Amino acid sequence: MVKDAFNTFFRKKPALILIALKKGARARYGSLLAKEVDCTYSHAVKILQSLEKFGLVAFEKKGRIKLIKLTNKGQDVAESIQKIRDTFENLHVK
Template structure:
């Protein structure tokens, strides 16, 4: 894998939204893809990177792979949730 810096990941909306979505609890990859409006393969790519950064971990539930936040991931997701909430309240001046 080529080297990617965390700030390059989280300055994009969808990876950030994916992390915040996992605050609702563990989800399988298909559920995450639909929640964030990403393709399945793009979702896996982002999840693998988040796993390498120690922000999520995977669990096998039968044949289904489930992603859940680590403590570090929960802390970062909470911070992003606050920022996204504040940004959504900004009004554009015309």
């Protein structure tokens, strides 16, 4: 029920991708993020492209792999989303 409250206010996958990137100290690649948030690779790429347009993530090409990392703005947004998510998890359903 509480997770439903979080999903009511946020699009789940983009929020989870930002949180997953925040948790890791190093840059990640798309297929790993897709597995972490339980979505397809193509869906993760579309989300990441949108996040890049907002300046929340940056791509870095390393050989054949594109690494993804949070920008400073992305870090701030991810921290805010995590705080809100934690608040929802501490709610008690009446």
